[in-house]
Ligand SMILES: Nc1nc2c(ncn2[C@@H]2O[C@H](COP(=O)(O)OP(=O)(O)O)[C@@H](O)[C@H]2O)c(=O)[nH]1
């Protein structure tokens with residue numbers, strides 16, 4: 524088998540697997556790649572050796588730390604989605620249904636006492652879903668799983684809030700939001716469009732998509748009013764003054780989807796949920812039949828701000844080689860990294876799509892691509 528095909532096969536086999544499983548698979552393949560093989564096989568062997576060394580490093584750290592903090596969940600995959608909700612809402616059922624991870628499900632509350640991750644492969648990426656102990660009133664003052672649980676929420680790239688529609692939704696959601704507010708989390712119906720990154724020096728800088736003169740002035744005023752003199756404002760997809768304001772006020776903007784469970788009977792609860800969380804995607808279905816939930820992975824990728832671009836094999840828009848899943852506002856360098864292409868000799872790219880005025884335009888490494896762009900990397 525050509526080295527390139529073997530590499531795609533290995534990627535397929537390891538995707539979504541735990542690190543221990545990945546290590547086993549990589550070691551097996553390494554054993555089959557003979558030392559005297561040259562060219563692309565040698566490159567593949569080197570690549571696998573590096574991956575194995577990295578995973579072995581993780582393994583060593585894990586065993587050294589011995590008794591681990593169960594609330595410290597190692598990040599894996601492209602993004603972390605923490606599944607949150609009241610007791611018995613269906614959090615564990617959701618994670619089990621989507622990832623096949625073994626997590627205890629039972630019809631009595633507090634079955635889940637520790638977070639437990641599972642991996643969800645979707646659309647060329649893989650998401651880490653983290654099942655969690657339930658939210659109860661007063662987490663911040665040590666009730667239930669307490670502060671460690673709140674801290675886990677703040678470590679998420681997105682939240683999936685599970686709500687039982689057979690309960691009083693107004694009440695349930697109010698409790699959840701209050702607990703999230705205690706660590707300044709503000710749910711967001713979509714991806715973070717404008718990011719504030721405080722810096723130690725350098726004044727106020729604007730990065731990402733260019734913004735208009737008035738927008739820049741508005742942003743500078745908001746920052747100055749809060750006495751922020753050093754910061755980077757990164758416009759990922761669009762300039763959003765409200766998002767900037769919330770971040771200036773110390774809020775953690777958290778992309779969030781809702782999952783409604785126990786929706787066997789028609790009540791008005793789903794509408795109530797939507798009214799309380801305007802703009803948020805609500806996934807409704809039977810957890811026992813995950814296919815009824817629709818494309819959960821797709822909804823999560825959307826709220827996280829992921830999109831697809833096409834990598835081209837030749838400088839021609841129809842010469843499609845590979846579809847890549849990328850975060851919105853990724854640049855050419857990131858495209859190459861994601862496509863596992865060496866960035867050492869990379870000079871730039873030619874792009875067909877909405878991020879350039881002219882089809883096939885030559886761009887530099889810091890050019891930010893748009894959803895659906897076709898990219899030919901030039902080295
Ligand atoms: N009827 C119905 N039961 C569900 C649904 N989702 C979860 N359950 C049941 O509710 C109970 C609690 O589920 P679990 O996933 O452990 O909830 P958790 O405490 O949020 O993790 C279990 O008996 C599940 O089988 C649903 O959508 N409909």
Ligand SMILES: [Mg+2]
Pocket residue numbers: 614615616627628634635655
């Ligand atoms: Mg549970």
